[in-house]
Amino acid sequence: DAGVIQSPRHEVTEMGQEVTLRCKPISGHDYLFWYRQTMMRGLELLIYFNNNVPIDDSGMPEDRFSAKMPNASFSTLKIQPSEPRDSAVYFCASSWTSGRADTQYFGPGTRLTVL
Amino acid sequence: GDSVTQMEGPVTLSEEAFLTINCTYTATGYPSLFWYVQYPGEGLQLLLKATKADDKGSNKGFEATYRKETTSFHLEKGSVQVSDSAVYFCALSDRGGSQGNLIFGKGTKLSVKP
Numbered sequence: 001d002a003g004v005i006q007s008p009r010h011e012v013t014e015m016g017q018e019v020t021l022r023c024k025p026i027s028g029h030d031y032l033f034w035y036r037q038t039m040m041r042g043l044e045l046l047i048y049f050n051n052n053v054p055i056d057d058s059g060m061p062e063d064r065f066s067a068k069m070p071n072a073s074f075s076t077l078k079i080q081p082s083e084p085r086d087s088a089v090y091f092c093a094s095s096w097t098s099g100r101a102d103t104q105y106f107g108p109g110t111r112l113t114v115l
Numbered sequence: 116g117d118s119v120t121q122m123e124g125p126v127t128l129s130e131e132a133f134l135t136i137n138c139t140y141t142a143t144g145y146p147s148l149f150w151y152v153q154y155p156g157e158g159l160q161l162l163l164k165a166t167k168a169d170d171k172g173s174n175k176g177f178e179a180t181y182r183k184e185t186t187s188f189h190l191e192k193g194s195v196q197v198s199d200s201a202v203y204f205c206a207l208s209d210r211g212g213s214q215g216n217l218i219f220g221k222g223t224k225l226s227v228k229p
Contacts, residue, residue: 004158043159105161106151106158
């Protein structure tokens with residue numbers, strides 16, 4: 001299995017630009033999660049999907065952030081316009097419903113730097 | 116709401132030393148408990164898990180026992196190696212049977228010196 005795939009691995013952009021992060025979950029997984037990790041705030045859940053439907057987006061910082069999952073094998077997290085405080089590592093994770101103790105499988109992350 | 120508290124780091128140990136990383140939780144239901152590990156430059160990966168009280172999760176020499184009476188899930192290893200240097204996250208999942216998000220602690224950085 002290829003695992004969760006994220007692209008790009010690194011992104012450097014200037015303030016005000018649009019940024020799109022991409023994620024391909026593990027085939028057969030029906031949950032997809034987007035997290036953000038910073039030194040100050042640790043690991044934060046931004047949004048998660050079940051069967052391509054957003055279930056909880058209460059962690060999305062503000063309207064500049066949006067996430068979509070057009071099909072079971074692809075999701076995007078978009079920031080428009082980007083700001084320096086958005087600099088972080090963004091992780092995508094997926095899991096498969098088989099009970100209460102499902103394991104989430106994380107991708108390698110996208111390191112975003114907004115100048 | 117549900118929460119996880121784990122010991123502050125960083126923790127620095129010599130090779131072959133005994134490791135304990137404390138983790139306590141607050142939850143209204145009956146959570147499943149996890150330890151995830153993050154090696155430098157990588158995403159998190161599951162280290163071990165336990166789904167009910169008194170369960171012991173174990174993997175790669177690491178162990179943790181689900182203690183409901185003390186609401187704890189401390190991570191232990193008898194003899195650490197340099198390759199164990201990483202950040203360790205305690206987490207819980209409590210959705211009463213349906214999948215939900217994991218609630219993570221802030222992570223504890225472990226450095227093992229040769």
